[in-house]
Amino acid sequence: MPIVGWSENHTQRTASWRAENGAPPPRDIVVIDDDISADKALRLARSGTGMLWRGDFHNARQLMRALDRRLKKRASRAPQAADPGEGFHANRRARAQRAAILGAILIELEHDYTIRLRRAPDVRDACRHAYGQPSSDGNGAAGEETLVSLPELLGVISAYEWHRTGIEIGALGARIHPAHGVFAPTRDEYIDLVADAPWPPGIHQPVVWDIGTGTGVLAAVLAQRGARHVVATDINPRAVQCASENMDRLGIADRVHAVEADLWPAGEKRADLVVCNPPWIPGRPTSTLERGIYDPGSDMLHRFLSELPIHLTPRGEGWLILSDLAEHLGLRTRDALLDRIADAGLAVIGTHVTTPRHPRAADSADPLHSARARERTTLWRLAARA
Structure with a gap:
């Protein structure tokens, strides 16, 4: 991790810089506390200056909210792009700028992940979950302090709560526990598609591959089926x-084997059913978590389709679960998708379609509301052409 430095109480200090989204360390760091105004903090953040917080922890959150309100107010006055694609890219730029400004508020973690601020929560377990065990100097001595942005730290805390409590999955009748940096199955409509779609004809206990498994939720549903x-x-x-x-939690580890691989499992021959729920928007992810949403150049989608036929048994099927939001944003066309499927030597033998139920689909204040309101998620049943 990079090392950052700043001056505090006439002393030069250093710490490691940690940013899960790959954000570079700030050029300069100043120490601030409860006395700073939101307007001054906004000016510092826009100049690229990091602000190391030394006041009450809850007040740091209040400052972040105050900055966010100012940014949203300014964004609401910006003209809306008529073209959906332009609106999408403008929204991403605005989100990146917002993240950079809010991320200028910095929190120092002690070598054991303790935060020495008034009313600071105990984040040691959450940080160990996200970052691993605290480092040492190699001789058993404690490592150095770390600076993280306040939004990242709050994300780490939130992810740990999701991990501890889990997410109830109706199709499973059980909870799935996401990990930090792993896309959580909060959009459950696509899970129901996989739970309800019929097995390939004539195959009753298929060998299944779940490509890009994430939390393993689809693998668990298929095993339970x-x-x-x-x-x-x-x-x-x-x-x-x-x-x-x-x-392990679900008691099906004897039938589900998770392996690290770029799409296809090594050493396996063919599967009766190959399921893939790839990132559904062509674009560059800005964090590990966004890799579940953005697929640069639709690379994963294209590779899955082009290589699928050689991995299927003679009566096997591929199930592609894909939102059409990219089509409504002008980032991909339905014809282009169908051409990719045909060029791969695949035939569409059936589709199952559902309407997203997540809150943003009904949020009229969302800049992408027009596209989200028309979004549909489809399970494409694909088979190799004879």
């Missing part, structure tokens, strides 16, 4: 560990 064996792959080692832990 009666799949003989499920291999769940993910390129993210955190996701593989998360999926494995969820299978």
Whole structure:
């Protein structure tokens, strides 16, 4: 991790810089406390200056909210793009700028992840979950302090709560526990599609691969439905560990094997059913978590389609679960998707469609509301053409 420095009480201080979203360290750091005004903090943040908080922890959150209100007020006055694609890119730029400004509020973590601020929560377990065990100098001595942005720290706390309590999955009748940096299955409509779609004709206990498994929720649903064996792959080692832990909790680890792989599991031959719920928006992710949403150049989608036929048994099917939000944003066309499917030597043998139920689909204040209101998620049943 990079090392950052600042002056405090006539002393030069240093700490490691941690940013899960890859944000670079601030050029300059000043020490602030409860006396700073939101307007002054906003000017400092816009200049690229990091603000190391030394006041009451709850007041730091209040300052962040005050900055956010100012940013939202300014954004509400900006003209809305007529073209959906332009609106999408403008919204992403605005979100990136907002993240940079709010991320200028910094919190110091002691070597054991303690926060030495008034009314600070105990975040040690949450940080160990997200970052691993505290480092040392190699001789057993405690490592150095770390600076993180307040939004990242709040995200770490929130992710740990999700991990501890889990998310109730109706199709499972059980909870799935996401891990930090692993996309949580809060949009459950696509899970119901997988739970309800019929097995490939003539196959009653299929061998299944779940490509890009994340928390392992689809692998668990398919195992519970009666799949003989499920291999769940993910390129993210955190996701593989998360999926494995969820299978242990659910008591199905004997039938679901999570492995780290870029799409296809090594050493496996063919599957009766290959399921993939890829990121649904072409674009560059800005964090590990966003990799569950954004797929640069639709690379994962295209590779899945082009390589799927050679991984299917003669009567096997591929189930592609994909939102059409990118189509409504002008980022991909339905014809382009169908051409990709055909060019891969695949045929569409059926579809199952559902309407998203997540809150943003009904939020008229969302800049992308027009597109979200028309969004549909489809399970495409694909088979190799004879």
